[in-house]
Amino acid sequence: MSDPLEPFAVVMKTARNLLGGRAASTIYDMVGRGELDAVKDGKRILITMASIRRRQEGLPRAKIGPPRYKPKQDPHNRGN
Secondary structure: OOOOOOOOEEOHHHHHHHOOOOOHHHHHHHHHOOOOOEEEEOOEEEEEHHHHHHHHHOOOOOOOOOOOOOOOOOOOOOOO
């Protein structure tokens, strides 16, 4: 369920930010392929939040290994 304060749709600049800084032309391509939904409000094209959320939820989980920490050296022990 969506947040009652969340907008139904957002302007292109906001959509770009929500989609990781993608170019506007890429977002228009995504709309054309049916990956995102858009509506018109006068001359403005708005991207629906539901379609942005659906796309983001469909992305694969990142596979990131645990960090590799270097052991801290004792500043008083210089290898002697």
